[in-house]
Amino acid sequence: MTKYLLFIILFLCLFSCKQLDVKPENHIRTQKVNAHIKILASDDFLGRKPGTLGEKKTTEYIKSQLEELNVSPGYGDSYFQDFTIKKVKYLDCSDLKLSIGDENNLYKFKKEFYASTSFKLNEDVEIENAEMVFAGFGIVAPNNNWDDYKDADVKGKVVVVLNNDPGFYMDNPNLFRGKQPTFYGSLKYKKKEAFNKGAIGLLIVHDELIGFDTFNSQKDAPLFVEGEEELASDGLQFSGYITTSIMKDLMPNSDYEKNALDENFQISSLNSKVSLSLKSTATDFIKTKNVIGFIEGSERPNEYVLYTAHWDHIGTRDASLGKDSIYNGAVDNASGTAMQLEVANAFKKLNNRPKRSIVFLFTSAEEMGLLGAEYYANHPVYPLNKTVCVINADASFTVERMKTVINVIEGFTEMDTLVNIAASKLGREIYKGNGEMPPNNVFKRSDHYPFVKKGVPAVWNIGNFNPMNGDETETEKIGQFVRLHYHKVTDEYYEGFNSANIVFDAQLNFLTGLEVANSQLWPNWIPSSEYKAIRYKSIIYN
Missing domain, CATH: 3.40.630.10 (Zn peptidases)
Structure with missing residues (x-):
């Protein structure tokens, strides 16, 4: 009996020592x-x-x-x-007013352009005579040796850019991804880059054949935590799309696509001012x-x-x-x-x-x-x-x-x-x-x-x-x-x-x-x- 008791004590001691030797990280179990x-x-x-x-x-x-x-x-x-x-729930915005030279042109919302804002929920966002510039594709991609903004000053301005990325237009599989879409071609990226450069708004040239009334404005609407509306804003006062017809009004007699693909492209003024008002609200x-x-x-x-x-x-x-x-x-x-x-x-x-x-x-x-x-x-x-x-x-x-x-x-x-x-x-x-x-x-x-x-x-x-x-x-x-x-x-x-x-x-x-x-x-x-x-x-x- 004594020998048995000693054996039990020795076993428990050895078991206890073994437990102490287990490295604590090994309690993270694969199974x-x-x-x-x-x-x-x-x-x-x-x-x-x-x-x-x-x-x-x-x-x-x-x-x-x-x-x-x-x-x-x-x-x-x-x-x-x-x-x-x-x-964010986007509400209707006004018609788009473009002052091009001595002319004032009005363009219809969801007919010739589309725009939305998450800048200030439940408040009117007013854009009044903001200067417009053409920024090519609006892309800065060092890995692709591409920089549309270079050292241009776009602070307080509205940038107009082309859709997609240069590889898509040139059908060059070695440039970006050719016809394959990339993040650089997305609205999200172009908005972020424009905001980082100090712009107040972004307009993307959009294929005229696709009607603007097909936009599902809720699909990509920002989400945010209740009471923290600033999380909804991308920083820009507005963003959206314009038709190629509007682009021709802004840049008549210009092959702007070809210019944007030139390795020596420089941001240029559109010699025009933009005005519009927008509003948005929030829904549960x-x-x-x-x-x-x-x-x-x-x-x-x-x-x-x-x-x-x-x-x-x-x-x-x-x-x-x-x-x-x-x-x-x-x-x-x-x-x-x-x-x-x-x-x-x-x-x-x-x-x-x-x-x-x-x-x-x-x-x-x-x-x-x-x-x-x-x-x-x-x-x-x-x-x-x-x-x-x-x-x-x-x-x-x-x-x-x-x-x-x-x-x-x-x-x-x-x-x-x-x-x-x-x-x-x-x-x-x-x-x-x-x-x-x-x-x-x-x-x-x-x-x-x-x-x-x-x-x-x-x-x-x-x-x-x-x-x-x-x-x-x-x-x-x-x-x-x-x-x-x-x-x-x-x-x-x-x-x-x-x-x-x-x-x-x-x-x-x-x-x-x-x-x-x-x-x-x-x-x-x-x-x-x-x-x-x-x-x-x-x-x-x-």
């Missing part, structure tokens, strides 16, 4: 990550679009998983932070919710490390477009949601609670314009001046473990040191961006950005290069996913789904947050960053 993604990206969840049955199933699932992990409700006694998304769209969980810190509970991931995707499409009508969103962003749930599990498995509190924010409506993150950032449950950093998870790829990680915010904050410490524990390295913004405006395209605007340092880690197993075809798979499956119905869970890199990225997120949570550091932005002053003001005055 569980796969299970989360499989469920969240299943057809039953209907593409997880806000305001649908898919939202209800998704948010209830996340809540149930937080409860199972004994992660406390993060919004008082609730896991849910409700808010309302509204939509959907009620939705963020999901929030909370782990209280052991020593500094009023200081917070915030983990973010958006639970939403883009729903379904018309069945006539194909047999598969559900945008399942397995990578984007069931993967990020699964990652942060397992990060929560790892924190709960620690022998000692983290010194700072950990907040998990699963946002709604990221795909509609980061609206859930915008709402939280403007209505924070936990003060942003006490939020040490944001660690975001959005679309980790289904490949083997990648050694080299892109931290989208690398080089801009003092978080780099802590991210590098965490990466070294996993045998990983952070890609050095040399202080350059990532391409394709990705810096501003996920849920960390509304917090960045408030001055909160952020991290967004994505394993991207250098497969740990040496098989470079794994790197190629990332590019294939982006080209073939991103925001398509084929982004779905499948048999053999490889979450190795997703787990690896989750482990890096966890270890990064653990470094922050157990330190006394308050990482800031680098001195040259415009966000440093915002952070300083937030901490000192709030």
Whole structure:
């Protein structure tokens, strides 16, 4: 009996020692990550679009998983932070008045032109004798050696541009993408570039054969969070389309298309002034919710490390477009949601609670314009001046473990040191961006950005290069996913789904947050960053 008792004691001791030896990041479980993604990206969840049955199933699932992990409700006694998304409703605008030389010409709304505004909801927007210029395609694309604006001054002016991009007109597959559409040819891009250059309005030359009454003005109307109308505005006072007939009135006897394609193109005045008035209002769209969980810190509970991931995707499409009508969103962003749930599990498995509190924010409506993150950032449950950093998870790829990680915010904050410490524990390295913004405006395209605007340092880690197993075809798979499956119905869970890199990225997120949570550091932005002053003001005055 004594020998038996000694054996039991020895076994328990060895078992306890083995448990202590388990690295905390290994509590992020591959099997569980796969299970989360499989469920969240299943057809039953209907593409997880806000305001649908898919939202209800998704948010209830996340809540149930937080409860199972004994992660406390993060919004008082609730896991849910409700808010309302509204939509801009464009109202009719006046006829378009163009003063061309000594003549005043009037053009009919929805007959010869179309225009709309989201500049000031429920207020008249009046444009009076604004100068007009022709800006070619309105494109600045260094990778294609193209810059229509060059050093031209268009501040306070209305720019007129051609539709699409130069490759489309020249049918040159080596210029942009030839006849294939690109982002540079879109209204959204041209509006953004015009606003960045200081213009007050944008008009695109539109094919006269397509009637303006066919415009569905609600389809692309901006969405915004109730009470935050400024989120709806693209900054321009108006934008729209004019017919080729109007363009001929503005530029008679000119082959403006040929001029715009000339490599020596320069913005030119149209020797004309434009006047019109517009108005817009807002309509209720959907009620939705963020999901929030909370782990209280052991020593500094009023200081917070915030983990973010958006639970939403883009729903379904018309069945006539194909047999598969559900945008399942397995990578984007069931993967990020699964990652942060397992990060929560790892924190709960620690022998000692983290010194700072950990907040998990699963946002709604990221795909509609980061609206859930915008709402939280403007209505924070936990003060942003006490939020040490944001660690975001959005679309980790289904490949083997990648050694080299892109931290989208690398080089801009003092978080780099802590991210590098965490990466070294996993045998990983952070890609050095040399202080350059990532391409394709990705810096501003996920849920960390509304917090960045408030001055909160952020991290967004994505394993991207250098497969740990040496098989470079794994790197190629990332590019294939982006080209073939991103925001398509084929982004779905499948048999053999490889979450190795997703787990690896989750482990890096966890270890990064653990470094922050157990330190006394308050990482800031680098001195040259415009966000440093915002952070300083937030901490000192709030």
